[in-house]
Amino acid sequence: MDRRKFLSFAGSLIALGILPVNLRAEDYRKLKPAVWEAHNIDDATKALYGMKEVIQTDQIQITVPKINSSGAAVPVKFETTIDAKTIALFQDANPESAVAIFEVTPYDVKKYASKIKMAKNGTVMVLVEGKDGKIYMSKVTTQVAAGGCEG
């Protein structure tokens, strides 16, 4: 009976240990906390990818309206054809730079859209870490009539 109890207890411990790993592939908030506290794009890039050279490319398409009436919800669309490992979305209008880091899955078409906050005029930048180890970058500047960060 003791052994049975011990085994079930050990089993539940193992199950508990494995579960969070299955739930999420890579949590970049825990893995790279410095990225989310970086105050400009350069620092965030260095925190995420290290001191690698960043190559500007037209293989990343970003679509942002040139002028936004409100910074509370700026529509951002981006896609890439690069064989990517991770994709990061940064901007320089807010106190911190990082908006999102996507880990590319085997099923991913690498085409995303969302709405972000921007406190003032600024640059939206998408960085792609290719499977060849190089870092690619593309950026778009946009104007914001009323800031959205202070609510």
Add this chain to the structure above:
Amino acid sequence: MANKISAIKIKIKDGVATVRMAFSHPMMTYNQAKAKTGNRNDANFITHITAKVGDAVVLDASTSQFFSKNPIFLFNFTCETFKIGKVLSGREIDQGIERKESDKGDFLTVIATDLQGNSYEKSQELTY
């Protein structure tokens, strides 16, 4: 208003599924929290979004405070390897035909976690 994943819509064309997700969430930044309650640590925003079909992860995103209030997300994934269900037409429903077990598709499950530790989950069937 309770925070939740309010809607998931899936459109499938040529083996690619386009998923639109809508969240009900204040997405309060640190600055907004400080202006509103005086405490910077009252901030609350979605920090991680995972989408799965069965055991296969199709989206994995770590997110920050700078998504809009009640954010929307759009992403695409190839769904050729997954089972896609068939929905009965209006005429078939009128005739009293019941949906076969073999016509049911795989489910897309979206799990979102926020800064205060709450997690939200919603599933949607893959259908044409």
